[in-house]
Amino acid sequence: AGMRFPTLTFLVPQGSAERVRDRIGTWQEGDTCPTVVTTYDAFMAARPDIVVECASQQAVTMYGADVLAAGVPLVLASVGALADDDVRTSLQRAASFGGTRYLVAPGAIGALDVLVAARLSGLREVIYHSRKPPQAWRGTLAEQKMSLDTLSVPEVFFDGTARAAALDYPKNANVAAAIALAGVGFEKTRVRLIADPGITGNIHEIVFDSGCTTVSIRLEGRASPDNPRTSQTAGYSLARLVINHVTCEVI
Ligand SMILES: NC(=O)C1=CN([C@@H]2O[C@H](COP(=O)(O)OP(=O)(O)OC[C@H]3O[C@@H](n4cnc5c(N)ncnc54)[C@H](O)[C@@H]3O)[C@@H](O)[C@H]2O)C=CC1
Numbered sequence: 280a281g282m283r284f285p286t287l288t289f290l291v292p293q294g295s296a297e298r299v300r301d302r303i304g305t306w307q308e309g310d311t312c313p314t315v316v317t318t319y320d321a322f323m324a325a326r327p328d329i330v331v332e333c334a335s336q337q338a339v340t341m342y343g344a345d346v347l348a349a350g351v352p353l354v355l356a357s358v359g360a361l362a363d364d365d366v367r368t369s370l371q372r373a374a375s376f377g378g379t380r381y382l383v384a385p386g387a388i389g390a391l392d393v394l395v396a397a398r399l400s401g402l403r404e405v406i407y408h409s410r411k412p413p414q415a416w417r418g419t420l421a422e423q424k425m426s427l428d429t430l431s432v433p434e435v436f437f438d439g440t441a442r443a444a445a446l447d448y449p450k451n452a453n454v455a456a457a458i459a460l461a462g463v464g465f466e467k468t469r470v471r472l473i474a475d476p477g478i479t480g481n482i483h484e485i486v487f488d489s490g491c492t493t494v495s496i497r498l499e500g501r502a503s504p505d506n507p508r509t510s511q512t513a514g515y516s517l518a519r520l521v522i523n524h525v526t527c528e529v530i
Pocket residue numbers: 290291292295333334335336337338341356357358384385386387388449450451453454457503505506508509510513
């Protein structure tokens with residue numbers, strides 16, 4: 280209610296334009312129809328009110344600071360890009376220059392609100408476990424640590440900091456970066472990544488203890504039909520941030 284539907288412009292690689300146009304088809308909302316462009320200049324010429332990155336950590340590095348310096352708020356899905364201090368500093372400087380800000384999407388998970396609140400009361404420990412089926416870890420460093428094809432029991436193949444998880448598994452562990460930013464930071468957040476042949480969805484477990492609350496949360500995301508690494512929740516999380524940008528009641 281009270282929401283104006285935004286005009287959508289998609290920036291996609293040259294080779295994907297036709298596929299994306301086909302997918303959009305004749306989709307129309309009110310009198311607006313989405314457009315697909317293949318250059319950053321054409322994208323910014325559409326004068327966006329808000330930009331949502333749902334591409335890659337590399338895309339954040341390529342375009343993030345430019346978008347912010349132009350005064351346009353930026354929603355990030357590939358939050359792991361912020362695990363690189365240089366990238367984070369450049370986004371912060373650009374946002375300050377442009378008089379705007381970037382938003383860390385909760386993505387596949389939730390509970391960042393209570394994690395930030397808990398941090399203000401004093402956090403003691405934050406642990407994040409990501410459990411996905413073997414095919415979700417294909418094409419990642421996990422392949423060098425175990426045989427994904429013959430796995431018969433769950434295996435923890437990574438146990439380390441949120442920084443290493445987010446940078447070494449850029450298509451799988453952006454959530455670790457969001458948890459680190461909300462909580463105790465990239466070095467102190469303990470992350471375990473698990474390949475589990477007994478599941479079909481992506482299971483996220485977050486446990487923390489603080490002055491005001493002790494929390495244990497488990498989310499079982501259904502995998503995106505296009506990409507087994509990605510929980511469907513992530514897309515809806517981005518949609519929520521866009522809705523919050525255009526409504527007067529922010530939830
Ligand atoms: N924060 C979170 O909880 C989550 C974050 N993600 C991240 O969000 C991003 C998008 O996820 P998916 O749609 O599942 O990934 P995807 O890999 O299936 O699709 C991304 C699309 O973006 C395009 N792309 C990549 N770099 C680009 C660039 N520099 N310029 C233009 N287009 C570019 C690719 O060609 C591809 O078509 C990924 O980085 C993924 O790791 C995904 C799920 C959850």
